[in-house]
Amino acid sequence: METLNQLIHYVAQNGDYIWEQFYRHFLMTFYGVLFASIISIPLGILIAKYGKLSSWVLAIGSITQTIPALGAMAVIMILLGLGTNTAIVTLIIYSILPITQNTYVGMKDVDKTVVEAGYASGMTRFQLLRMVELPLAISVIMAGIRTAFVIGIGIAAIGAFVGAGGLGAIILTGTNATDGTAIILAGAIPTALMAIIVDLFLGWVERKLQPIKSSKSKAA
Amino acid sequence: MLEFKNVTKRYDGKTAVKNLNLNIKKGEFVCFIGPSGCGKTTTMKMVNRLIGISGGDILVEGKNIKEQDAVELRRSIGYVIQQIGLMPHMTIKENIVLVGTLLKWSKEKKDQRARELLKLVDLPEEYLNKYPHELSGGQQQRIGVLRALAANPPLILMDEPFGALDPITRDSLQDEFKKLQKELGKTIVFVTHDMDEALKLGDRIVIMKDGEVVQADTPDEILRNPANEFVEEFLGKDRLIQGRPDVTTVEQIMENKPITVPVGTTLRDAISIMRDKHVDSLLVVDSANVLKGFIDIESINLNHKKAKVVDEIMEEGIYTVSHHSLLRDTIHKILRRGAKYAPVVDDNQRLVGIVTRATLANLVYDTIWGDGTELEELTQAAE
Ligand SMILES: Nc1ncnc2c1ncn2[C@@H]1O[C@H](COP(=O)(O)OP(=O)(O)O)[C@@H](O)[C@H]1O
Numbered sequence: 001m002e003t004l005n006q007l008i009h010y011v012a013q014n015g016d017y018i019w020e021q022f023y024r025h026f027l028m029t030f031y032g033v034l035f036a037s038i039i040s041i042p043l044g045i046l047i048a049k050y051g052k053l054s055s056w057v058l059a060i061g062s063i064t065q066t067i068p069a070l071g072a073m074a075v076i077m078i079l080l081g082l083g084t085n086t087a088i089v090t091l092i093i094y095s096i097l098p099i100t101q102n103t104y105v106g107m108k109d110v111d112k113t114v115v116e117a118g119y120a121s122g123m124t125r126f127q128l129l130r131m132v133e134l135p136l137a138i139s140v141i142m143a144g145i146r147t148a149f150v151i152g153i154g155i156a157a158i159g160a161f162v163g164a165g166g167l168g169a170i171i172l173t174g175t176n177a178t179d180g181t182a183i184i185l186a187g188a189i190p191t192a193l194m195a196i197i198v199d200l201f202l203g204w205v206e207r208k209l210q211p212i213k214s215s216k217s218k219a220a
Numbered sequence: 221m222l223e224f225k226n227v228t229k230r231y232d233g234k235t236a237v238k239n240l241n242l243n244i245k246k247g248e249f250v251c252f253i254g255p256s257g258c259g260k261t262t263t264m265k266m267v268n269r270l271i272g273i274s275g276g277d278i279l280v281e282g283k284n285i286k287e288q289d290a291v292e293l294r295r296s297i298g299y300v301i302q303q304i305g306l307m308p309h310m311t312i313k314e315n316i317v318l319v320g321t322l323l324k325w326s327k328e329k330k331d332q333r334a335r336e337l338l339k340l341v342d343l344p345e346e347y348l349n350k351y352p353h354e355l356s357g358g359q360q361q362r363i364g365v366l367r368a369l370a371a372n373p374p375l376i377l378m379d380e381p382f383g384a385l386d387p388i389t390r391d392s393l394q395d396e397f398k399k400l401q402k403e404l405g406k407t408i409v410f411v412t413h414d415m416d417e418a419l420k421l422g423d424r425i426v427i428m429k430d431g432e433v434v435q436a437d438t439p440d441e442i443l444r445n446p447a448n449e450f451v452e453e454f455l456g457k458d459r460l461i462q463g464r465p466d467v468t469t470v471e472q473i474m475e476n477k478p479i480t481v482p483v484g485t486t487l488r489d490a491i492s493i494m495r496d497k498h499v500d501s502l503l504v505v506d507s508a509n510v511l512k513g514f515i516d517i518e519s520i521n522l523n524h525k526k527a528k529v530v531d532e533i534m535e536e537g538i539y540t541v542s543h544h545s546l547l548r549d550t551i552h553k554i555l556r557r558g559a560k561y562a563p564v565v566d567d568n569q570r571l572v573g574i575v576t577r578a579t580l581a582n583l584v585y586d587t588i589w590g591d592g593t594e595l596e597e598l599t600q601a602a603e
Contacts, residue, residue, distance in 0.1 A: 117305030120270055121319050121367070122295030131321075135309050209311035214349055 006182035009189050014186070018170065025166035028084060029152040030161060032091025033099075037145060040096050044103020044141070045129070054104060061097035069094060069155045087159030087166075094155055095148035102144025104136030139209040140168045146202035153195045157187075167191045221246040221377060221407050222267065226276035229431075236262045238277070238431040238572045244424075246374070249401055251422035254417065254454075255525070260411045260429040264377050267409060268297045280375060295319050298368030298406075299375030302383045304360050306352040312338075312363055313348040319371040337366040340400060358389035358504060369404070378410045382417065394421060415455060427451055436542050444496075468547040473583055474564045474573035480505045483512055485530045487520055503563055504534045504573060511563055511571045514538050540565045543572050551580060 011018060045055040064072075073090045080086045110133050118132045160168030170187030174180035224246040229237040237259040244250050252260040267278055269290045278285045285293055306315045314321070316337055317330040325333070334348055341362040352360055361381060368376050382390040382397075398421055401408055412418050418425045419439045426436040427447075435447035446452040480503045481490050490502055494517060495554040501516035513534035523533045540563045541550050554562050554575065560575040 111305070111308070113301060113303035113305040113306060117299070117301060117364075117367075118307070120268060120294055120299040122291050122293075122322050124291055127322065132307060136564075171371075173236075212353060213309070214354060 003182050003185070007185050010182050010186050018167075018186060018190060021165060021167050021170055022194065025156050025168070025184075025191070026194060027152070028087055028164060028166055029091060029149060029156045032088050032152050032156070033095050033145060033149050035088070036092045036095030036148060037099055039060060039092070040099035040144075041103050041141060043096075044100045045107055045133075047100070048104045048107035057096075058101060058104070059102055064093055065097050070158055070161065073158060073162055082163040084159070084164045086162045088166035090159070091152050091155055095152055098147040098151070099141070099144040103137065103141045106144075107133055107139030109140065110136045136211045138156075139206050139211065142202065142206040142209050146199065146206060149202060150195050150199050153198065154192060155189055167194075221248070221281060222409065223279040224263075224276070225279070227263070227266065227273060228275035229259070229266060229271065230274040230520035236431050237266070240431075242255060242426065242433065242436060244407060244409070246407055247405045247555045249398070249410065249421055249423045250426060251410045251412055251424070252426045252428060253412055253418045254428035254434075256413065258428040260426075260428050261379060263428070264379060264411050265410055267375075267377055268294045268299060277343060288496055295322055295371060296373050296375075298371075298373045299360075300364050300368045300376065300378040300381040302380040304352075304357075304384075306360055306363060306366045306367070308352055310351075311348065312350050312352065312355070315352065315363055316348075316366045317370050318367055323371060333370060337369060340369075341366060341396065356389075357385055358393060361385060361393060362396075365400075369406075373406075375407045375409070378408060380412055381410075383412070383414070385526075390417075395423075427454060427462075469544050470541050470547055470550050470575060471543040471573070472548060473579060474543070474575050475579060476573050478503055478563060478571060478574035480509075480571065481515075481530055482507065482531075483531050486528060487524055487530065487533075490515060490530050491517075491520060502530070503538075503574070504530050505571050511538070511540065511565055511569055513535065514563075538563060540569075541575065542567070547583075548574065551583075554580065 002033050018093065040152035043057065047057050067080060072093060073086060076089050076093075077086045080089060114132060114136070115128065118128050120213075156164070156166050157171065160172045167187045167190055171184050172181030172187075174185075174187060177183055222242075224240045224242040227237060227240040228235065228301060228369055240263060241534050252263060261270055266273050267285070269279070269285060273286070280293075280297070292468060307318070310318070313331070313334045315388060316334045317325065320330045320333060335345060338347060339346060343359065343362065347355070347359075351555050352363070355363065364381065368378075382393050385393065393416065410418075410421060422439055424436060425440055425442055427434045427442070427450075429450055435451050436447055437445075437447075442451065443455065446455060479493065479497050483504055485504075494500065494502060503514050506511045506512055512531075513536040515530050515534045515598060519533050519535070527533045541554075543564050543566050550562070554577075561574055563571055564573040568570050
């Protein structure tokens with residue numbers, strides 16, 4: 001009860017600050033996933049087309065995933081110093097695997113006969129990609145982005161250690177304060193909330209992007 | 221229209237198609253058939269450059285395909301595959317006019333073309349806004365065919381297009397498509413492994429083995445004169461037995477002396493001819509022996525008071541068959557119409573003979589019990 005009162009008190013007094021960090025946290029994750037997508041989607045397409053590269057790329061990706069995020073961030077900090085950039089680069093690294101992997105799987109799952117039909121109808125490689133393969137793979141790719149985003153929100157919370165700010169900074173303040181449970185919660189609850197909202201929202205987007213529609217649902 | 225000149229395809233050392241020479245005329249329906257791996261698909265796919273040629277030339281409407289842009293070439297040639305390959309994320313309309321989209325047609329043109337094409341296969345217009353998975357397999361392949369027709373290409377390549385359908389659907393699609401092909405005058409290259417399909421659809425059948433053409437002829441010619449044992453075996457013995465009626469013409473089995481009366485014969489004379497010859501109807505011909513109609517005992521009975529000569533009461537527009545039409549086409553027609561007989565006429569409508577149900581009965585008897593050799597073969601096959 002005591003903690004709850006303290007939490008309400010803290011939130012009431014620092015509402016703007018929490019909101020600011022919430023926004024910052026979100027943006028950091030967003031940029032990380034965005035840049036990762038810019039790298040990973042073409043990479044996934046490439047390895048789906050040139051099979052030989054795929055095992056290598058996916059293996060390297062898996063290895064990065066096993067390194068603890070805090071350790072990776074420390075290493076990157078040596079290169080880039082303190083600040084938001086270090087956090088974003090870490091986020092990019094951790095987002096590359098799920099997005100690349102899903103792009104790869106999504107592209108591989110596109111029915112070969114549909115691709116052949118498109119090609120034989122006179123599509124250029126680019127048209128095939130834009131009109132057939134990407135639309136059919138997009139929801140799987142989106143699932144990868146969703147995974148990356150939710151993981152990213154957790155990683156961004158660590159960003160506070162390298163001075164990137166975000167909700168992690170509030171949590172850090174709480175751990176340093178005596179009796180700081182309420183402050184920790186004031187950082188942790190919005191973080192969890194953000195993860196849930198983003199997950200639900202991107203899940204919805206993913207369903208919207210389902211390529212195989214039915215005429216009835218469209219009419220309704 | 222489509223010319224293969226010494227076409228060869230090698231896959232690292234292995235020759236899939238050897239020195240293929242073939243000339244396909246405009247509007248011709250050519251079926252490629254042969255055992256699996258004989259190179260028929262490879263041959264077909266070289267035409268729209270899905271597979272590159274190792275040697276020789278292919279000419280489409282006189283133009284060497286090597287000198288054309290591959291993408292444009294493909295847009296100008298229809299393509300239908302067994303797995304159908306409709307775009308699952310596009311509506312039926314978008315699927316039908318896919319090539320139109322690639323050719324940057326206006327929206328109006330695409331709408332109009334889609335509607336026009338859908339009519340050809342008797343599907344209702346609501347289908348335009350459906351998605352492929354909402355259609356049955358047969359309907360999907362109808363759309364697959366329409367997609368190939370959309371940009372009105374003179375040439376269409378088909379890779380076992382009806383192979384995955386159930387027999388009844390396949391049969392009706394074959395009929396529909398053959399009719400459509402005739403109407404639209406398309407040239408078709410059709411790959412199949414089903415001999416019945418090839419015999420039914422093809423104007424010409426190209427039988428291949430190990431990358432080479434063994435025989436390229438009309439279905440009748442192939443049934444009549446298989447080039448070698450391989451073709452015979454490929455046709456199957458039963459089919460050669462059945463094949464007899466396939467190459468028999470009506471002329472060979474008809475009765476040569478139908479009972480006729482000239483125009484102007486009185487009813488009284490007609491009746492006495494019927495009585496003498498033990499028949500209940502007579503064919504009426506003019507002086508040049510051109511068939512005019514027929515009279516039967518019923519109509520004489522009903523009209524003998526009013527009419528004097530056969531011309532007045534004879535029925536015209538009688539169903540006839542041509543003397544060189546094939547028996548296999550004729551038998552079904554006669555039986556299906558429930559006609560007692562069919563007069564046989566030559567090209568000038570002159571009466572040359574008659575096929576009666578009794579003639580058919582004799583024929584069936586001969587085919588089944590015949591001279592004994594066929595029966596032996598049948599029993600051997602059964603064992
Ligand atoms: N991509 C390929 N690489 C190597 N060999 C191939 C390839 N495609 C087909 N072949 C070979 O070429 C021959 C002809 O194949 P294909 O034209 O598909 O036969 P069909 O359609 O008559 O069954 C086969 O022996 C097949 O193994």
